[in-house]
Amino acid sequence: MADLRTDFAGIKSPNPFWLASGPPTNTYGQVARAFDAGWGGAVWKTIGEPIINVFSRYGSVDLGATRMMGFNNIELITDRPIEDNLKEIAETKRNYPRHAVIASLMVESKREAWHEMVKRTQDTGADGIELNFGCPHGMSERGMGSAVGQVPDYTCQIVEWVKEVATIPVIVKLTPNVTDITYIARAAVKGRADALSLINTINSIVGVDLDSFAPFPSVAGKSSHGGYCGPAVKPIALHLVSAVANDPAVKIPISAIGGVATWRDAAEFTALGAGTIQVCTAVMHYGFRIVEDLVDGLSNWMDEQGHQTLADFRGRALPNVVKWEDLDLNYHLVAEIDQAKCIQCELCWTACEDGAHQAIRRHARGNGGGTGDGGRGPSGPVVEIIEEACVGCNLCSQVCPVQGCITMKQVPNKFAPTNWKEYSAGQKKLAPRSEHFHTAIWSK
Amino acid sequence: MTTPSAARVLSDEQLTRNFADIAPALTGDAALLEANTCLFCYDASCTAACPTHIDVPAFIKKIATGNLRGAARVILDANPFGHSCARACPVEVLCEGACVLNARDEQPIRIALLQRHATDTVLGRHVPLFSAGQPNGKRVAIIGAGPAGLSCARDLRRWGYAVTVFEARELPGGLNTTGIAEYKMTPAVALAEVQDILDLGVELRTGITIGRDMSFDELLAGGYDAVFVGIGLGRTKRLGIPGESLPGVIDALTFIEQLKSRPYRETPVGRHVVVIGAGNTAIDAVTQAKRLGAETSTIVYRRGEADMSCFHYEYELAKRDGCGFRFHCTPKRIVGNGRVEGIEVETPGGVETIPCDMVITALGQVARDEFQVPKHDRVFAGGDFANGGAEIVNAAAEGVQAAKRIHEMLAGEDGKGR
Numbered sequence: 129m130a131d132l133r134t135d136f137a138g139i140k141s142p143n144p145f146w147l148a149s150g151p152p153t154n155t156y157g158q159v160a161r162a163f164d165a166g167w168g169g170a171v172w173k174t175i176g177e178p179i180i181n182v183f184s185r186y187g188s189v190d191l192g193a194t195r196m197m198g199f200n201n202i203e204l205i206t207d208r209p210i211e212d213n214l215k216e217i218a219e220t221k222r223n224y225p226r227h228a229v230i231a232s233l234m235v236e237s238k239r240e241a242w243h244e245m246v247k248r249t250q251d252t253g254a255d256g257i258e259l260n261f262g263c264p265h266g267m268s269e270r271g272m273g274s275a276v277g278q279v280p281d282y283t284c285q286i287v288e289w290v291k292e293v294a295t296i297p298v299i300v301k302l303t304p305n306v307t308d309i310t311y312i313a314r315a316a317v318k319g320r321a322d323a324l325s326l327i328n329t330i331n332s333i334v335g336v337d338l339d340s341f342a343p344f345p346s347v348a349g350k351s352s353h354g355g356y357c358g359p360a361v362k363p364i365a366l367h368l369v370s371a372v373a374n375d376p377a378v379k380i381p382i383s384a385i386g387g388v389a390t391w392r393d394a395a396e397f398t399a400l401g402a403g404t405i406q407v408c409t410a411v412m413h414y415g416f417r418i419v420e421d422l423v424d425g426l427s428n429w430m431d432e433q434g435h436q437t438l439a440d441f442r443g444r445a446l447p448n449v450v451k452w453e454d455l456d457l458n459y460h461l462v463a464e465i466d467q468a469k470c471i472q473c474e475l476c477w478t479a480c481e482d483g484a485h486q487a488i489r490r491h492a493r494g495n496g497g498g499t500g501d502g503g504r505g506p507s508g509p510v511v512e513i514i515e516e517a518c519v520g521c522n523l524c525s526q527v528c529p530v531q532g533c534i535t536m537k538q539v540p541n542k543f544a545p546t547n548w549k550e551y552s553a554g555q556k557k558l559a560p561r562s563e564h565f566h567t568a569i570w571s572k
Numbered sequence: 573m574t575t576p577s578a579a580r581v582l583s584d585e586q587l588t589r590n591f592a593d594i595a596p597a598l599t600g601d602a603a604l605l606e607a608n609t610c611l612f613c614y615d616a617s618c619t620a621a622c623p624t625h626i627d628v629p630a631f632i633k634k635i636a637t638g639n640l641r642g643a644a645r646v647i648l649d650a651n652p653f654g655h656s657c658a659r660a661c662p663v664e665v666l667c668e669g670a671c672v673l674n675a676r677d678e679q680p681i682r683i684a685l686l687q688r689h690a691t692d693t694v695l696g697r698h699v700p701l702f703s704a705g706q707p708n709g710k711r712v713a714i715i716g717a718g719p720a721g722l723s724c725a726r727d728l729r730r731w732g733y734a735v736t737v738f739e740a741r742e743l744p745g746g747l748n749t750t751g752i753a754e755y756k757m758t759p760a761v762a763l764a765e766v767q768d769i770l771d772l773g774v775e776l777r778t779g780i781t782i783g784r785d786m787s788f789d790e791l792l793a794g795g796y797d798a799v800f801v802g803i804g805l806g807r808t809k810r811l812g813i814p815g816e817s818l819p820g821v822i823d824a825l826t827f828i829e830q831l832k833s834r835p836y837r838e839t840p841v842g843r844h845v846v847v848i849g850a851g852n853t854a855i856d857a858v859t860q861a862k863r864l865g866a867e868t869s870t871i872v873y874r875r876g877e878a879d880m881s882c883f884h885y886e887y888e889l890a891k892r893d894g895c896g897f898r899f900h901c902t903p904k905r906i907v908g909n910g911r912v913e914g915i916e917v918e919t920p921g922g923v924e925t926i927p928c929d930m931v932i933t934a935l936g937q938v939a940r941d942e943f944q945v946p947k948h949d950r951v952f953a954g955g956d957f958a959n960g961g962a963e964i965v966n967a968a969a970e971g972v973q974a975a976k977r978i979h980e981m982l983a984g985e986d987g988k989g990r
Contacts, residue, residue, distance in 0.1 A: 192608030192636060193601075471675035474614035493617065529611050530676055 130430035131437045132423065134168065136403040137297040137323040137381045139255045141228035143168035144394065144438060145422050148385050148406035149232035149258060149301075152416070154206060156216035160223065165416040166423055169228030170220075171325075171406060174205035174260045175213045175249070176234040176272075186412075187334035187344035187354060198360035199409045200334045202345060202352050204266045205234050210248070218252040228404075229253075230299065234260040234272050237282065242289045256296050259286065259321075261312075262303035262328025265354050274328070277303040280315035287319025297322040299383060304368055305331050313372045317380060324372060325383035325406060327365045329355025358409040362387030366400055370449045373401030389418070391425030398438055399445035456545040458559045461520030461536045463487070467509045469533035476524035476534060477511050487517035487562075488524065516562055582865040587836040590863035594755040594889075595659070595685060603689040607636040610681045613672055618683060621670035623969035624651035628667055632686055643690035645701045652726040653719045653968040655695050655765040656748050658688035659757040661965050662852075664885050696764035704773045705732030710982050713738065713796040715782050718746020719964045720802030720955025722769050723971025724978070729772040731979050737774055738791075740781040744770075746804055747956075748964060750829040753856040755863070759832055783943055792948070798978045801945050802955040802971060805937035811848060815906030815915075816933075824849070824857040824934035831860055842930025845869040846915050848903055849934035850880035855887065857932045858895045870896035872903060872917060872926065898926065906931055937961060952978060 132143040146169035147153045147162055154173040162170060181203055189198035206213060213231075220229050231254045235241045249257055260267075261277030268275040276282045283300065290298055300316035302309055304327040313324055331353050335344045343351035365386020372378050384402030388394055389410035397405055410418055435441045465476070472493065480488040489512045513524075525534040543559035550556040582590070598606065610632040618628040626647050634643035647654040663669070663684045671680030694701060710733050714721040717739035725735045743749050748762040770776055782791055782803075791799065808823035810816060820842065831839045845861040847854050850873040862869035871890070873880065876899050880887060891897075901917040907925060908914065914927045939960070945951055954970030956962065 193605040194608075471672040472613075472617065473611045473672045475611060478614035490615075493615075493620065 130427040130435060132168075132427060134404055134438060136228075136383065137256070137299070139169070139228050139230070139297055140226075141168035141404065142226060143423055144398070144402075144404045145169070145419055146171055146228060146230070146383065146404050146406045147411060148408035149174050149230075149260065150408040150412070151203065152408060152411045154208070156219050159216075159220050159229070162411075162416045162419075163220075163224045163227050166419040167227070167416065169230065169255075169404065171230040171232050171258050172213065172217055172254075174232040174234045174263070175210055176205050176245075177236075178207050178209055179204040179266075181207050182347045184345045184347050187351075189334050189358075189360060196358055196409070196413050198332075198334065198356060199358035199412070200329065200332045200345075200354035200356045202265050202347075202354040205260070205263070210245075214248055214252050217249075217254050221253040221255075228255045230256040230258050232258040232260050232301070234263070234267060237271055237276060237286060239289045242286060243293050246290050246293050250295055254296065256299055256322075257290065257294060258299040258301050258325060259290060260301050260328075261286070262301045262326075263355060264303060264305050264329060264331045265352060274303040274305055277301075277312055277328070278306050280311050283312055284315040284319040287316050287321050291320045299323040299325050301328055301385075302326040302368075302372075303328045304364060304386075309368050310371055310375045310378070313375060313378050317378055321380060323381040323383060323403070324378070325385055326372060327361070327368050327386045329357045330361055330364065332356030357387065358413075359387045359389055362393060366396060369397060369402060370400040370446060373443065374446055374449060389413075391422045391429065394422060394426055395429060395441075396445075398442050400449070401443040401446050403442070453548040455547055457548065457551060458541060458543045458546045460539040460541060460559065460561060461522075462515050462518045462539050463513045463520065463522075463524050464535050464537045465509070465511060465513060465524075466533050466535070469530050470509065470511065471530055471533075472510045473529060474511060475527045475529065479523050479527045484521055484523045485517060485519050487514045487519065488512065489514050519562055582837070584837070587864070591754045591836060591860075594753075597692060598682070598685045598689045603635055603686060606682050606686055607632050609673075610636075610686075611672065617670040617672060618667035618681075621666045622651075623666075623963075623965045624657075624972060626650040626654070626667075626687075628683055631690055632681065632683075635686055635690055640690050640693045641699065641701070644694045644699075647687055647691055648694075648701060650972075651965065651968050652723040652769060652972065653748070653765060653964050654687060655691050656719070656752070656757055656762060657965045657968065658684050658691055659761065660748075660752050660963075662883050662885075662963060665883060666965070694768075695761065696767070698768075698771065702726070702730055702772060704729045707734065708732035710734065710797045711736070711795060712798045712800065712978060713791055713794065714800045714802065715791075716740075716746065716801065716803040716955070716957070717744035717766070717776060717778070718802055718804055718955055718967060719748055720957070720967035720971040720974075721746075721800060722766060722774070723968040724800045724802065724952075724954065724975045725774045725971075726769045726772060727972055727975035728978065729769075729774055731975075733797075733979075733982075735774045736796075737776045738780045738782055738786075739776065739778045740803075742778050744776055744778065747825075750832055751825055751853075752832075753828070753860060754832055755860075788944075788946060792946075792950075796950075797982055798950045798952065799948075800971070800974050800978065801943075801951065801953040802957055802967065803940060803943060804956045805961055806940045806942075807938055808933055809935040809938050811903055811906075811933055811935065813903055813905050815908065815912070818906055818908050818912050819910070820908065820912030820929055821906060821931045821933065824853045824932050825937070827857055827932050828853075828860065831864065836864060839864055840930075841866055842912075842928060843867050844928040845930045845932060846872050846926060846928040847932045847934055848872050848915075849936070850875075850882055851934060851936060852882045852886050853936075854932075854934035855882045855890050857934050859890050859893045861930070861932065862893050862895050866930075868896060868928075869893075870898055870926070870928075872898045872901045872915065874900065874902040876900060901926075950981075 134144045149171040159170045185203040187200045188196045191197035231249045263273030267273035300321040342349045381403040383404040384397035385406040394405040477488045477490045528534040541559040546556035612629045631643040631646040667683045668680040714737045744766045745762040841864040845866040847858040904916045914925045952974040955967035
């Protein structure tokens with residue numbers, strides 16, 4: 129049985145799954161239930177001077193019949209008094225001493241204000257502090273949240289203030305709404321941050337009501353840009369986590385956030401260097417119970433792979449994230465269709481023909497269907513790869529609706545691996561490769 | 573002499589349930605889920621399998637985007653009887669049977685229900701999906717206001733022809749109105765579908781039988797540029813055995829028409845019903861007799877289970893309804909003193925009399941041999957009359973194809989400076 133215990137910048141938790149700061153961590157009652165359900169830690173809903181929220185706060189992007197593929201919010205930090213939050217954090221730590229409880233903080237950009245807030249927080253027994261430099265909506269208009277996180281100097285300055293009084297680990301939560309996140313990450317490191325967490329939500333408008341022309345989420349017919357999250361943002365988060373994790377000037381622990389909904393997501397973030405995994409939207413969708421499969425799936429996979437601890441594979445994918453110019457140009461692939469599995473939907477053909485490289489040949493179906501056999505006639509395959517035109521782009525295998533029907537096979541050659549730098553410097557040679565023929569050549 | 577109606581023993585609620593939609597409409601949520609399951613195949617086999625070649629992936633994609641009106645237009649553009657086909661098409665052997673998901677070891681997309689979901693949004697609501705074309709000065713006569721004739725009429729109107737439809741009966745729609753199992757489609761739906769076509773400006777003249785009220789020659793002499801004949805088939809074939817004229821013997825089409833044209837409990841039905849035949853109409857009769865309240869409702873068929881011409885799912889339906897099946901029973905004579913009391917059949921085990929108080933014959937319809945269509949290059953035919961009896965979708969397809977041929981012929985004459 130895999131050991132999922134985590135030590136993140138000195139903060140210990142029974143597993144790497146933390147609730148991200150947000151609506152699920154608003155109260156003692158929620159966090160206690162989450163810990164009972166199996167969550168390893170929780171980052172409290174951001175504490176600061178209480179705010180007033182609007183009604184109608186969340187917007188959803190549905191993909192077909194799938195709800196909340198993407199999600200956004202225009203909710204602000206906690207609307208509960210600082211004192212209440214701190215009291216409940218203390219109560220949580222008393223009742224759940226083995227779990228990680230992190231206080232997310234956001235106060236106005238004044239040294240005294242931060243000092244006071246940090247000291248009061250530490251009195252609760254919280255395990256760490258997360259500085260919310262990321263919220264892109266509302267608070268940023270008041271000079272907080274992403275207004276801080278978008279300026280390296282501000283980021284560094286406030287981290288320095290916090291570290292002047294902090295006795296517990298300080299995590300800086302980064303906004304993705306910047307040109308290059310590593311600048312901000314380095315500024316946090318310069319301010320002596322103990323760890324980073326990323327990504328916060330992405331600036332977004334999730335949709336427009338075509339009857340009222342109000343953007344979602346509508347507040348009396350108007351809206352404001354909100355923070356985008358949910359499964360849709362995972363690829364962006366994976367990239368930014370890897371960019372920060374691979375930055376030699378950073379090298380402090382990273383708590384990954386962004387669209388995590390399954391144990392696979394968690395494993396991928398860990399492989400890209402994440403120390404802990406924070407989840408919010410998936411819990412808002414399905415509740416705390418999802419942690420059961422997060423833990424179960426991750427530990428089953430680790431057992432199968434022979435990983436005893438998270439450290440066994442943490443960051444294992446990082447060396448494989450390289451610059452394009454370092455990729456091997458002599459690694460050749462060709463698509464291969466398993467005709468026994470083909471259901472003859474011809475999606476690969478139309479995708480390749482219109483959307484890629486015209487490398488699939490299409491034959492007439494054997495009959496007009498109506499036989500309950502998918503229209504499959506005696507005539508054999510309806511789609512065939514034109515190997516000499518295939519550029520190995522993957523598209524057909526990605527549109528194919530049948531698992532394992534279209535696979536990408538390596539085409540060996542006798543040429544040594546050659547990247548762009550080596551090729552353009554004239555040091556190495558390219559293996560002969562398929563050319564991009566126009567479909568007209570093949571249509572006869 | 574009236575046949576005692578077993579329907580009297582069932583409550584109104586039970587009868588309503590028995591004849592309720594056998595495949596209820598999808599909810600919006602279910603339709604969205606189903607539409608998003610469609611793979612959106614290129615050159616889709618479902619489209620190829622449909623005699624009217626509805627672009628199925630196109631309309632399903634439109635359902636997925638919430639463009640229901642656009643979806644309905646795709647369907648009805650290809651098939652003027654898209655409403656009734658959504659309810660009564662044997663999709664198991666057509667589009668749904670051809671769905672590639674069958675080959676992925678899955679249930680096919682529920683195309684019929686999606687088609688209904690889309691088309692229900694326009695049925696009877698006077699949504700102007702199509703309009704009559706600019707009048708081109710040409711006139712076409714159509715004999716028979718069933719799916720074939722009205723499909724032909726619909727497309728000709730769109731191209732600007734003046735179209736007159738002659739119908740022998742009082743109500744248009746043909747067997748769609750009188751002959752579809754009630755739990756599949758009601759006359760109200762059939763008539764609303766017809767009305768949408770008539771609303772394009774098709775002239776309908778009911779109660780006129782060509783060949784009786786007006787000869788074919790008179791019709792041709794009426795100045796029509798073309799004639800389409802879609803008069804369907806004739807009466808149900810006779811058994812040709814003694815006792816066939818006893819009260820209590822009825823043919824399936826008459827039985828079903830009675831059921832569909834009056835309150836259920838006023839439909840004459842026996843307590844013990846025997847249906848002779850094993851085609852789809854026989855199934856419609858045996859199930860509906862049972863649903864009307866017959867204690868037993870039994871198919872009697874001279875050949876075996878595997879020889880039945882009904883679709884497999886229809887057989888399954890009749891079995892689920894609790895209908896009986898007697899195979900290898902050849903009817904010899906219908907017996908009874910003044911009315912049906914039983915049917916004598918020859919079985920491999922000898923002669924046997926099956927007691928019953930109603931016999932429904934469902935042996936298929938005879939061809940309309942009495943109706944001689946003159947060999948004439950301006951006369952076209954389609955539907956059951958021409959194909960010997962098939963589905964609504966075949967009739968619609970043939971009507972649409974005939975309209976195209978008529979249009980090609982008449983527009984071609986314009987080109988030649990007629």
